[in-house]
Amino acid sequence: MPKMKTISGAKKRFRLTGTGKIKRKHAFKSHILTKKSTKQKRNLTYWGTVHKADLHNVKAMLTM
Secondary structure, three states: OOOOOOOHHHHHEEEEEOOOOEEEEEOOOOOOOOOHHHHHHHHOOOOOOOOOOOOOHHHOOOOO
């Protein structure tokens, strides 16, 4: 059986933590930033973790 390929879009968007969780960036931080509050933009800066419901799909994309 051939090797499974990692989906290249997923490897650009997700990273692993030291404990094995998967980190992701927040959406809505790329454009149309003038109407968003400073607090909202600041909170979108930090990394989040992938929700438990999406974890199976993300791991499949990363072939883990």
